[in-house]
Amino acid sequence: SQQGEEDPQALSIQEGENATMNCSYKTSINNLQWYRQNSGRGLVHLILIRSNEREKHSGRLRVTLDTSKKSSSLLITASRAADTASYFCATPYGGATNKLIFGTGTLLAVQP
Amino acid sequence: NAGVTQTPKFQVLKTGQSMTLQCAQDMNHNSMYWYRQDPGMGLRLIYYSASEGTTDKGEVPNGYNVSRLNKREFSLRLESAAPSQTSVYFCASSTQGTRNNEQFFGPGTRLTVL
Numbered sequence: 001s002q003q004g005e006e007d008p009q010a011l012s013i014q015e016g017e018n019a020t021m022n023c024s025y026k027t028s029i030n031n032l033q034w035y036r037q038n039s040g041r042g043l044v045h046l047i048l049i050r051s052n053e054r055e056k057h058s059g060r061l062r063v064t065l066d067t068s069k070k071s072s073s074l075l076i077t078a079s080r081a082a083d084t085a086s087y088f089c090a091t092p093y094g095g096a097t098n099k100l101i102f103g104t105g106t107l108l109a110v111q112p
Numbered sequence: 113n114a115g116v117t118q119t120p121k122f123q124v125l126k127t128g129q130s131m132t133l134q135c136a137q138d139m140n141h142n143s144m145y146w147y148r149q150d151p152g153m154g155l156r157l158i159y160y161s162a163s164e165g166t167t168d169k170g171e172v173p174n175g176y177n178v179s180r181l182n183k184r185e186f187s188l189r190l191e192s193a194a195p196s197q198t199s200v201y202f203c204a205s206s207t208q209g210t211r212n213n214e215q216f217f218g219p220g221t222r223l224t225v226l
Contacts, residue, residue, distance in 0.1 A: 033214065042116070042202055042217035043155070088154060090215075098143045098162070098206050098213035099170070104154040 004032075004089040004103030012109040019076040021106040023089030024069075030092065032065055032072050033100065037086045046074075046087075081112045113138050116218035118203050124224045125193045133188040133221050135203030142208040144186035145170075145215065146178060148199040155202065161186055163208065193225045 004025045013019050025032070031050045035043040049056045049065045049072065056063045062075040076083055086107050090100040119134045137144065142163045147155040147170075157170030159178040167178050175197060177189045186205075190197055200222050204215040 031213075040220075042219050043204075043215075044217070045214045048214060092213060098208065098215070099145070099157060099160055100213070100215060101157070101171075102147075102155040104152060 004091055004101070006087070006089060006103045006106045008106060009104070010107045010109070012111065013079055014111050015079060015081055017079055019079050019083070019108055019110070021074050021087055021108070023072045023074070023103055025072075025089070025091050025103075026070065027093075028067075032063075033090045034061075034063060034072075034074050035088045035090060035102075037088065037105070039085070043088065076108075079108075079110045081110050084108060084110045115139065116203055116205055116216050118201075118218035118221050120221060121219065122222045124226065125190075126226050127194060129193050130189065130191050131193065131223075132190075133201055133203075133223075134185070135187065135218060136185045137203075137205040137216070138184065139205060139216065140183070141205035141216070142183070143206045143213075144180065145204040145206075146176075146186070146188045147202045147204065148172065148197075149202060149220075150199050158188065158201075190223075193223075195225045197223065198225045199223060 004023045007022045033048045034046045037043045060077045065072045086105045088105045090102045116137045145160040146158040161167045161180040164183045179187045203218040206215045
């Protein structure tokens with residue numbers, strides 16, 4: 001399958017520090033998405049980066065995409081306790097059907 | 113707008129029982145999806161519906177059936193529940209097309225099969 005793999009599986013940092021998580025995928029894509037899941041809740045879309053983009057910013061989020069290495073990274077700057085959540089990358093497959101395949105996620109804990 | 117809603121929030125079944133998980137969206141999206149989430153496994157697609165009147169299998173369809181009742185509603189049915197179907201089930205929806213296929217998720221249904 002084309003499942004993305006996140007690294008690390010778990011990350012614990014102090015408030016104010018930056019958090020970086022990585023995603024690798026297996027086949028060619030036209031975009032890659034990052035989602036956040038707070039404990040016990042549904043996933044929330046954070047950011048989408050297209051295959052012709054190398055970097056994208058949204059508030060305190062910075063996403064990079066390296067299609068030659070089939071990898072992406074999500075950087076959260078100046079983290080807050082409220083950023084504590086699981087983060088998933090997702091890549092489309094199946095042509096125009098909008099299907100996504102999700103990685104196994106990184107569990108981020110931000111200590112106050 | 114409520115977004116994507118799911119009922120019930122929690123359910124406990126005995127092996128062999130049947131039930132239907134309900135999902136509705138009010139965003140006029142064409143595409144809808146059912147996922148299951150198990151610890152350490154991420155989300156796996158069970159079934160999806162690209163548009164009203166169509167459904168197709170995802171990665172893990174065995175033991176499930178779906179109905180796209182209309183554009184708003186997409187239900188997931190377990191005909192004979194098994195303990196292996198204990199999981200958290202998420203419904204999602206999105207607009208059609210490959211340029212902006214952000215998916216919107218419901219809050220989930222926590223299902224335990226004894």
